[in-house]
Amino acid sequence: MPRKRHGRVRTKHTNGRAALLLSTMNPADYNVRPGEVRTIACPDCRTWRRIMGDTVLKVREHRIDTVGQGEEPTPCPGSDQLVVIDIDVRRWQARQDRLLRDAMPQENRRAAQQFYKPFPTPAAPVHRLASREPQTLVRLVRLLEQTRHAGLAHRVNCSLCRGGGRCETGRGLEIAFQEMRATCWIAREQQARARRLAIQQMREARAAQESTRRTQLLLAGQADQLRRAVPQGGRPTEGPEVPMVPLAPRQAAEQLEGDQLTCGHCGATASSLVDAVSAGWCRITRRPHCGRCAARFPAWTRTSF
Incomplete structure (x- = not known):
């Protein structure tokens, strides 16, 4: 079983170059996600290599594979290259995740949170529909009482209004009271008119149903009279009488x-x-x-x- 090698730096040797800043590289050429192995694409050989160390970060020593060209592997100049993380890792990670989602096919995309369609509000019961209509009138009556009490309280506390005159506040309260009373009267008239219209429509519907029922009964009576009518002329005296109730063919054949x-x-x-x-x-x-x-x-x- 191979021995697991830890990612610590075992030498202080560097390639002598200036430290490589991640802010100067393409964001897709390195991986510094928290909890994952730090890797980077070597600027010289363009192969992915591990970033070693915790405080002093360096590119792991590696070689350029030239065996296919008939030559021996040579050390890469980018080995032991110092690396400095001078970027905001969270912002870089959010940007990479967004680019990954954009590059993903549409059929593979799925929201992290499921959104469910809300259930429709259940309809009000029939016995509550009638109680909803006068709510506006009840609210107006309550506002009318509040306006009247406000005017009476102002008249008690104001010396000018108590003496028979009218101040600006008292005049405004009186005008508001009269307007609210007119509004309540209009609401009562509209409600009474709607009630009368509903009663009239109900009566018309009942009359139409009764007329239809009478027509159906009349047609049924005429059909019964035609069915009971016996044609004129003699009839044979022998043989059983024809039954007046409808019989199925099988039942008629089985009848005695x-x-x-x-x-x-x-x-x-x-x-x-x-x-x-x-x-x-x-x-x-x-x-x-x-x-x-x-x-x-x-x-x-x-x-x-």
């Missing part, structure tokens, strides 16, 4: 040929299908049952005729 129906449970009989339907008869497993016997079975098993 005779007029009398017999309960499949107790043996009770009904004279006709119309009497059986009116008495609450129904089918259970395709057999007729009277209303008393059918009540003993579950509702989902009962089928009307």
